Amino acid sequence: MSNNTLTSTTLSAAALALALGSALALSTAPAVGAEMEKCFGVALKGKNDCAAGPGTTCAGTSKVDDQSNSWKHVPKGSCEKTASSTSPTGFGQLMAFTAKKKS
């Protein structure tokens, strides 16, 4: 079997034994230092632990969708709080967009 040089490179048994053995010990230990958690490795859960996505419906709705084809919206949500000088476009800029009509 001929592998390319990248995938045929493998870490040594000794290095793996050291890493996996240490991981075994560390993974059962109490959570690591607060500073490390702040940076990486802390697991985050969603609001209300709810990530279920949508369900089906057998009901109608009384909400009304504006089915206009003309586009007039600009992003006006929490993204405005992250606006920075590095932002390529900036916010609040009026964008004109018209959805393509079906031919």
Next chain:
Amino acid sequence: MNDQALFAAALLDPDAPCPDGLTTWNGSDPARRFAVYRNNVIVSLIDALADTFPVTLELVGEAFFRAMAGIFVRRTPPRSTLLVDYGSGLPTFIERFEPAHPVPYLADVARLEMLRVRAFHAADADPLTLDQIAQALTDPERLPALRVTPHPSLGILSSRYAVVALWAAHQGLGALSDVDPYCPETALVVRAGLEVQVIALPPGGDTLITGFATGLTLGEAAAQATASHEDFDLTAHLTRLLRFGALSSLSLPTEIC
């Protein structure tokens, strides 16, 4: 076209006339009543997307999200009755959707949210136990050739943007104004038990996990990940994956153990 084909086409096209052959008891315009069906379809599918992408919605606001989702729904109605997967095409749509370009990280936040829904409903599997790892360590010579199977719920997203920090700020963890959205992050999403977890991975983590997922051996994946980043710390990465139950089996694929 038959009657249901005409009815179906008119549901999705707001400019299509109301189909023929519809009646009302009082002779009122059936178009107004047909609009109830049209509205049910579009609004329920927009609602479905809003359920999958709550942070994406918050980032651009409800009016923008719903209008954008409405265009997506009309162009890409679901092809499955299982709505949990509906919206997997939304991130790519967002990328190409010009009005969303002022929020360049929006598509990746949507990708992270889709990974969470997938992880939520993914197959159950027991994470690797400490005994299984201890057993593997009794024969270190075999370690490089072991195959590592990620948990069925595992998803990974390498982003040019701070997807985890942006998402976390919408869960009440950290202030959004403190987040630099242009700081690249890799997100690991996994559900070892009942709760979906989102974890920011240090550099190289995606290489390691992608290696496992694509069938590289432990030795090969570890070597690739080590080569991918000068600060790669294999012990720290494996510790994290074990702690969050992100791996479900170790095996020697070709030999009978």
Next chain:
Amino acid sequence: MTMQSPFTPSTSGTPACSDHLPVRAGLGLKPQHFTEILATCPDLGFFEIHAENYLVAGGPFHHALRRIRDHYPLSIHGVGLSIGADGPLDVAHLDRLAALLDRYQPQSFSEHLAWSTHGGLFFNDLLPLPYELSTLNRVCDHIDQTQEHLQRRILLENPATYLEFAASTLDEATFITEIIRRTGCGLLLDVNNAYISGVNHHRDPQAYIAALPLAAVEEIHLAGFAEDLDAAGAPLLIDTHGAPIAATVWELYAFTLDRLGPTPTLIERDNNIPSLAVLIAEARYAEELIRQSQRDQTEVAA
């Protein structure tokens, strides 16, 4: 005409693969109530789920449903089979439903007199049918196929509709009566739908219910609606399942129980979902009406 279906209601004993739902009130099962239901085990007759929401591999939905099923009878209600579609049924979907029914052994499985798919697309809404002979034949074929595939009798739910078709030659009650006669399926009588369609098409909901084959009813649905107007300003009710059950629908329910006797009854709420306690209160009221109809029947018998 002879009844050809092997799923003709049997006069002796219970169907082989299922028990019946208890003659009590039940609730639609919503994920936001999982924890409270498992912690408090409220005194309810049964729960009902939408099949399609549980056609996923694993995770918290199955975890919760397994535990809830251990304590309660279950009704599985399909919303995606598209029995009224003019194309063939999706056999892969039938296979998935069969696996789900096998896994949870529900007391009841029901679907809708409607279509929701066309040309490979899913509309997530229950769309209306013209009531004429070719539609009748197609719907009956699809119900026969479903009952054979699932190896059980299914219940068919009467729809809430906003429009009628010039092509219709039968009224809805006659259409449903004929389906039940030909296929041997049961009827899930949605009293809210009967009320909504009655208002929307200016017909008497009591006369509609009286014209249905009530002996085939095995479950009742109750829900709330929203009010709108049509192009002439006449009331147009929308079946939103997003509000408490209206007083007029409770009255129609009492009328129905009078005719039907005590019947398992589901409180459906799919939008603006309130606390579990609010839904339990509606279920309690339904059970009070069920008990009342039981007493009335006893008095008549005495």
